[in-house]
Amino acid sequence: MVERLALDQDVWGFESSLPSQRRPVRSAVRTPASHAGNRGSIPLRATIFLSGFSTGISSRRSQPAADVTWEDNAVPDLLDELNPEQREAVTYMDGPALVIAGAGSGKTRVIAHRIAHLLTEKHLSPRSILSVTFTNKAAEEMRKRVLTLMKKDALPFLWSGTFHSICARILRADCEELGGPYNGDFTILDADDAAGLVRRILRDKGISEKNFQPRAVLGAISKVKVGGTSAAEYGASARSHFARTIAPVYASYEKSLAANNVMDFDDLLVLAVRLLEKSETVRGNYQERFLHILVDEYQDTSRIQYRLLRLLSQGGATLFAVGDEDQSIYRWRGADIHNILDFKRDFPDSKVIRLERNYRSTKPILGAANELVKNNTQRLGKNLWTEKAGGSPVHLYAAMSDREEAAYVADRVLDLHSRVSWNEMAVLYRTNAQSRNFEEAFLNRKIPYQVIGGQRFYERREVRDIIAYLRLALNPLDGPALMRVINVPSRGVGKVTIEKMEKLATENSTSRLEAVRQLVAEGGLPSRTVSSLRGFLEIVDGARKRLEKNPPADLTEWLLEATGYFSYLAGLTGQGPDPEARIDNIRELVSAMRAFETIERGDLRAFLERQALYSDQDDLDRGTMDSVKLMTLHAAKGLEFAVVFLAGLERELFPHVLSSGSEEEVEEERRLCYVGMTRAKELLHLTWARRRFVYGIPQERLPSRFLKEIPTSFVEEASGVGGAPTGLFEAAAMLADGQQKKHKAATFRIGGRVHHAKYGFGIVLGTSGSEDDLKVTVSFNRYGRKKMLARLAKLEKV
DNA sequence: CAATCCCATTTTTTT
DNA sequence: AATGGGATTG
Numbered sequence: 001m002v003e004r005l006a007l008d009q010d011v012w013g014f015e016s017s018l019p020s021q022r023r024p025v026r027s028a029v030r031t032p033a034s035h036a037g038n039r040g041s042i043p044l045r046a047t048i049f050l051s052g053f054s055t056g057i058s059s060r061r062s063q064p065a066a067d068v069t070w071e072d073n074a075v076p077d078l079l080d081e082l083n084p085e086q087r088e089a090v091t092y093m094d095g096p097a098l099v100i101a102g103a104g105s106g107k108t109r110v111i112a113h114r115i116a117h118l119l120t121e122k123h124l125s126p127r128s129i130l131s132v133t134f135t136n137k138a139a140e141e142m143r144k145r146v147l148t149l150m151k152k153d154a155l156p157f158l159w160s161g162t163f164h165s166i167c168a169r170i171l172r173a174d175c176e177e178l179g180g181p182y183n184g185d186f187t188i189l190d191a192d193d194a195a196g197l198v199r200r201i202l203r204d205k206g207i208s209e210k211n212f213q214p215r216a217v218l219g220a221i222s223k224v225k226v227g228g229t230s231a232a233e234y235g236a237s238a239r240s241h242f243a244r245t246i247a248p249v250y251a252s253y254e255k256s257l258a259a260n261n262v263m264d265f266d267d268l269l270v271l272a273v274r275l276l277e278k279s280e281t282v283r284g285n286y287q288e289r290f291l292h293i294l295v296d297e298y299q300d301t302s303r304i305q306y307r308l309l310r311l312l313s314q315g316g317a318t319l320f321a322v323g324d325e326d327q328s329i330y331r332w333r334g335a336d337i338h339n340i341l342d343f344k345r346d347f348p349d350s351k352v353i354r355l356e357r358n359y360r361s362t363k364p365i366l367g368a369a370n371e372l373v374k375n376n377t378q379r380l381g382k383n384l385w386t387e388k389a390g391g392s393p394v395h396l397y398a399a400m401s402d403r404e405e406a407a408y409v410a411d412r413v414l415d416l417h418s419r420v421s422w423n424e425m426a427v428l429y430r431t432n433a434q435s436r437n438f439e440e441a442f443l444n445r446k447i448p449y450q451v452i453g454g455q456r457f458y459e460r461r462e463v464r465d466i467i468a469y470l471r472l473a474l475n476p477l478d479g480p481a482l483m484r485v486i487n488v489p490s491r492g493v494g495k496v497t498i499e500k501m502e503k504l505a506t507e508n509s510t511s512r513l514e515a516v517r518q519l520v521a522e523g524g525l526p527s528r529t530v531s532s533l534r535g536f537l538e539i540v541d542g543a544r545k546r547l548e549k550n551p552p553a554d555l556t557e558w559l560l561e562a563t564g565y566f567s568y569l570a571g572l573t574g575q576g577p578d579p580e581a582r583i584d585n586i587r588e589l590v591s592a593m594r595a596f597e598t599i600e601r602g603d604l605r606a607f608l609e610r611q612a613l614y615s616d617q618d619d620l621d622r623g624t625m626d627s628v629k630l631m632t633l634h635a636a637k638g639l640e641f642a643v644v645f646l647a648g649l650e651r652e653l654f655p656h657v658l659s660s661g662s663e664e665e666v667e668e669e670r671r672l673c674y675v676g677m678t679r680a681k682e683l684l685h686l687t688w689a690r691r692r693f694v695y696g697i698p699q700e701r702l703p704s705r706f707l708k709e710i711p712t713s714f715v716e717e718a719s720g721v722g723g724a725p726t727g728l729f730e731a732a733a734m735l736a737d738g739q740q741k742k743h744k745a746a747t748f749r750i751g752g753r754v755h756h757a758k759y760g761f762g763i764v765l766g767t768s769g770s771e772d773d774l775k776v777t778v779s780f781n782r783y784g785r786k787k788m789l790a791r792l793a794k795l796e797k798v
Numbered sequence: 799c800a801a802t803c804c805c806a807t808t809t810t811t812t813t
Numbered sequence: 814a815a816t817g818g819g820a821t822t823g
Binding site: 032086134136149162163164165191213216219234265268269332333430431432433453456473489492493494495496497517573612613614632633634635653654657658659672695 | 799800805807809810811812813
């Protein structure tokens with residue numbers, strides 16, 4: 001395929017395929033005139049595939065500055081903008097370095113400056129630099145900053161991306177080398193599809209989905225897989241009931257992924273590592289290529305990512321890691337804080353540089369955050385300081401209810417708007433579900449807002465349907481995609497037919513698409529079904545045929561036409577969002593493709609990869625809107641706002657019930673709180689509500705333990721609705737007393753610890769019914785979730 | 799095979 | 814409160 005070739009050349013072939021005048025970058029030194037012709041000569045091809053890795057690259061020629069290269073404009077005072085520690089970090093070249101960069105200490109800046117420094121002062125080619133960031137947006141941001149520093153408008157061949165996107169890129173080029181059935185057209189499975197696959201396997205094997213929930217099983221598999229244990233090894237060592245049940249599921253899952261030429265998120269990392277370990281050529285290529293590897297958010301790297309870094313840097317590349325152990329908040333996703341805590345041990349001859357000067361927040365904000373995080377034991381220890389004078393204290397507000405909390409926040413936003421732009425304000429919360437009240441309150445007051453994350457664009461059903469068709473066109477082996485759309489729009493293909501098809505596919509070990517073809521050829525089905533399937537095949541084949549000639553957006557338009565998707569949506573009244581909104585979503589998808597084609601020159605494969613790997617934080621193009629931002633604390637990492645509202649500081653919610661089991665988990669929650677607080681530059685509001693609806697049930701709430709960990713000297717409590725200050729802690733104590741008296745022994749506090757004679761210790765997740773019919777749902781440490789009748793179960797509160 | 803209704807459930811966080 | 818899966822019915 002044509003596109004394919006192009007991609008390969010991007011990764012490997014460009015050296016030979018590009019005009020040789022690309023090389024001077026490295027050798028030519030500070031001779032302005034000698035570069036005059038360079039920049040215009042960057043071949044078009046270069047821009048073609050940087051898609052997905054770089055934005056802002058356009059084929060447009062830039063301003064008169066066209067003859068400016070990074071040599072001649074090397075801002076001599078590039079370093080003057082830095083403080084001594086930052087400067088040391090930027091220029092240190094004598095080996096691996098770890099920069100411990102506290103919140104707001106300018107770490108992005110250090111990385112950007114270092115890259116610029118490498119290019120201008122050390123005269124390195126951009127191709128020898130690998131910059132790894134946590135999100136794609138951060139990668140783009142980084143690229144932009146470097147470009148600004150260097151006064152350039154394109155920086156081809158600099159690899160800047162997330163671990164996942166970099167791995168995908170490595171695999172696209174060479175996954176055949178793995179020796180498996182994979183080819184470069186592999187598609188990337190999202191979490192939902194992966195869970196669906198597991199569900200089908202569980203059903204096949206007759207394993208109860210009640211006791212083995214697909215998502216939980218998937219989580220377990222992921223852990224084992226990323227840990228480097230193969231299905232066979234796992235099966236052999238499995239001892240517990242759970243492990244023995246899961247082992248064959250894991251095996252089938254892996255087999256299925258490979259057979260369908262699809263990879264899940266973990267595969268990207270695991271297989272890339274395997275590829276590098278296995279193929280000396282591939283490994284050598286990258287080891288030789290990368291001379292400098294810069295890693296941002298090092299505290300949130302996982303073990304496998306660490307292995308990848310080791311592999312890539314063993315050729316002698318200089319590793320430059322930047323992170324802050326106090327901001328490690330992705331343990332649940334496999335991040336291993338020991339990567340940063342043990343850096344010195346892992347790289348004995350490394351240099352550690354600390355950035356402790358904070359340029360972001362006022363003293364009260366920083367003081368409060370520092371004091372909070374001091375309660376953690378898992379840290380290297382640092383003390384952030386600021387010279388930013390003045391600043392109002394941290395505001396605390398205890399609301400009557402969740403709705404009132406939102407009203408309070410919205411009113412403050414309105415007040416503040418006289419001197420702060422919408423853009424500079426954000427509401428941060430622990431869970432996505434909390435956004436609702438704020439949305440309503442903002443809507444009422446006509447405050448422009450934007451919810452980041454949550455229900456993601458690409459997770460909408462209609463978008464996924466269309467994407468599935470596209471995936472199938474590109475990768476005919478993609479079974480999960482086929483399953484999704486074989487009967488969408490409904491064309492009379494039901495359970496029975498699908499079962500036949502599946503059986504056929506398994507028996508002949510062919511793809512599902514082949515099985516469909518066979519089914520049509522063989523006959524033996526009702527003629528109506530056969531013609532339905534034929535129709536489906538025509539669509540898939542038609543799309544496949546158009547794949548090469550038509551740009552993605554045109555192909556999609558054709559698909560919409562061929563499937564009659566809009567009329568299908570139009571008929572879909574009643575359940576879910578109204579059809580119009582869905583049609584709009586599809587239109588947005590098409591225009592996103594259009595933009596991708598024209599601006600980034602990407603093909604369908606590139607688009608699908610981006611779709612799979614990009615999150616909503618990786619803004620589409622609406623990020624420029626002047627609006628108050630609403631997002632989870634996790635999504636807020638790396639951002640800053642003049643005013644931050646940190647909402648829902650309640651027990652059970654923050655720290656979250658499900659993360660209060662161990663001290664380690666609580667420490668992570670505390671770091672999350674720290675991250676949230678340190679997003680604020682001028683003003684920080686902390687709020688909580690005494691009453692909150694959880695799953696539609698009103699609950700009495702208590703303040704978060706974190707509130708007690710912040711010294712009152714930094715805090716000023718705002719008046720409650722009644723007018724008088726609420727006296728937070730007294731109120732809390734009373735509330736606690738009251739609750740205890742009211743419910744005595746018969747009830748279970750959500751989040752409370754219990755002990756069961758048979759199942760051991762667990763945490764109460766919820767209750768339903770009452771009196772004699774009271775049922776308690778408990779998450780047991782060892783046995784998972786159980787629902788039991790309180791009257792009968794031998795549950796003890798601990 | 800599809801539409802409808804009812805019921806149970808809700809991962810907190812996301813590449 | 815909302816959503817999605819399952820059973821039931823047409």
